[in-house]
Amino acid sequence: MGYTKSPIGLKSYDWSSMTLLADLNTKAITGCKKTIEARREHFWHDMNSEFDSKHFLLYLMRRSDLTLSDDFLEFACLWHLDEQNHYRGLRKINSVLYGIPESKIDEFVASRQPDFTSIDQFLIDEFSILLSIAFDEVTSTRAYRQDFPLFDSLGPRCLSVWVRNAAKDEAAHYGNAIRLLKLSHRRRFNELPALLDRIVNFETAKDFAYHSTFLFDHDTDDFSQALLASSRCAILDTLRSDL
Numbered sequence: 001m002g003y004t005k006s007p008i009g010l011k012s013y014d015w016s017s018m019t020l021l022a023d024l025n026t027k028a029i030t031g032c033k034k035t036i037e038a039r040r041e042h043f044w045h046d047m048n049s050e051f052d053s054k055h056f057l058l059y060l061m062r063r064s065d066l067t068l069s070d071d072f073l074e075f076a077c078l079w080h081l082d083e084q085n086h087y088r089g090l091r092k093i094n095s096v097l098y099g100i101p102e103s104k105i106d107e108f109v110a111s112r113q114p115d116f117t118s119i120d121q122f123l124i125d126e127f128s129i130l131l132s133i134a135f136d137e138v139t140s141t142r143a144y145r146q147d148f149p150l151f152d153s154l155g156p157r158c159l160s161v162w163v164r165n166a167a168k169d170e171a172a173h174y175g176n177a178i179r180l181l182k183l184s185h186r187r188r189f190n191e192l193p194a195l196l197d198r199i200v201n202f203e204t205a206k207d208f209a210y211h212s213t214f215l216f217d218h219d220t221d222d223f224s225q226a227l228l229a230s231s232r233c234a235i236l237d238t239l240r241s242d243l
């Protein structure tokens with residue numbers, strides 16, 4: 001579905017995690033307990049990252065040195081609605097899988113403080129911010145796709161639908177970022193290969209750590225070096241004809 005209010009055809013899908021997962025409960029989970037326990041850290045990590053879209057949005061809005069276009073602001077608003085919907089979905093999933101009340105999760109998640117110091121080097125202007133988002137979103141799309149068999153193994157069909165909806169949203173975010181890059185930042189495309197190299201090097205460095213910033217959260221073994229390298233290639237392939 002196209003988001004019809006957008007003058008540049010930004011893509012957005014209308015669905016609700018809370019509605020989709022309303023009937024999800026512990027008894028309905030039939031998946032392997034060992035596998036579920038082994039994935040505890042990953043589910044928790046993904047949920048926190050989705051919530052952190054709020055940190056990233058507030059960070060952008062507080063950066064008085066940035067000039068952000070109207071198209072970018074519309075993109076960011078749509079994106080944020082989706083990411084918070086993903087957070088609410090993963091909050092329910094973590095609660096059901098690991099027996100933690102959703103109110104406790106909210107409390108914990110909101111108590112974390114973001115630190116953008118190490119990544120503001122990638123967030124110089126609208127162009128570099130969009131490229132960083134594109135890299136993050138294409139990686140998220142692939143990471144959720146990797147999780148399809150896991151979600152399918154848990155039992156309830158709503159979880160299979162949820163992870164596919166989330167992957168579809170992440171792909172739309174990626175597509176929307178690419179659309180804005182093509183529309184307004186084509187003249188800077190000669191900078192793409194070097195900037196993407198810097199991002200991949202940053203995320204694969206030994207001392208790389210995630211600080212609740214939403215962006216650059218690829219610090220678990222879900223995000224292999226090959227996956228990050230393939231995200232870089234995907235962006236360059238998509239924009240190759242414009243390079």
Ligand SMILES: [Fe+2]
Pocket residue numbers: 050082083086140166170
């Ligand atoms: Fe998301």
Ligand SMILES: [Fe+2]
Pocket residue numbers: 083137140169170173
């Ligand atoms: Fe996303």
